[in-house]
Amino acid sequence: MIEILFSAPESYGGKYIPPIREALDSFGLAHRIETECSDPERVDYIICAPNGPVTDFSPFTHAKAVLSLWAGVERFVDNPSLTQPLLRMVNPGMTAGMVEYVTGHVLRHHLGMDAHIRREKPEWQPKIPPLASERRVSVLGLGALGQASAQALAGLGFDVAGWSRSPKSIAGVRCLSGANGLEEALGRAEILVLLLPLTVETENILDAARLARLPEGAVIINPGRGPLIDDEALLAALDRGHLAHATLDVFRTEPLPGAHPFWHHPQITVTPHIASDTRPAHAARVIAENIRRGEAGEPFLHQVDRSAGY
């Protein structure tokens, strides 16, 4: 019997536990899933969200892995009590959701939709947008989500570059890495998409100096993490007209506080961390596959590299 602790806000249980049971059953894995634990030493796996009740993982001395329900693990990686293998959430539903968010918001800015959709009789001065092939988009972060987004944009014909820590080769995407690669990615980006994880190295990666490297009139789309951008520097770059717009899905404090200047800034679009949610049915399959691997002694999927922080 595989003992599983499910540690997440109460509202998650009804959505996640039934498909996880079903996926484990489909592998023939006999299991028990509990939301409260009286004997931590018996627990084999902990499925958890960073906002769940378990914050001290040290009593779970026999746990073979901690499986995060979230893709971003910045709230777990620094937890000194979490010494078990940490597996982050990657699944096709989450990737598809992010690709849709990114392509939708890139197309909004590329086509100038806000300017062209009129409700009143307009001054008839059409400004024809360029074709996608004439629009340079850069994607910072070429992991599960960045790579799929970059490929989708390239598939629409955009002139796409991507930047990552390790060098990559992706058909149709100019792949960059290192400090020079970042300079090039920023310098060409009429539209910049942030899909980096939040780590010590990426926090405030878009500071005033790097924002200034973007071409005048550039647009930023950030579904990665709020602290990737220096908020004050972003506001200053928008206010002085260097940047045209920022579409932000993630923030330093969430929900975004009511008095935050982002809410009412005419060149900022706020979306409430909806770029891509974890879809329970898709998540259940990857969770069950990792538990199957753990039981079979096979390497886990999507294991976090603690030294890199993601």
Ligand code: NAP
């Ligand atoms: P991932 O697979 O871990 O990919 C991360 C990418 O960032 C990799 O390409 C990695 O480079 C690159 N990277 C990391 N540190 C770097 C550095 N210092 N310099 C250059 N490149 C660096 O992550 P993912 O699944 O694509 O997710 C990305 C982030 O999206 C998550 O961490 C999360 O914060 C965010 N997210 C947001 C939502 C939402 O709804 N808004 C939903 C899901 C995820 P390598 O390829 O060389 O390792």
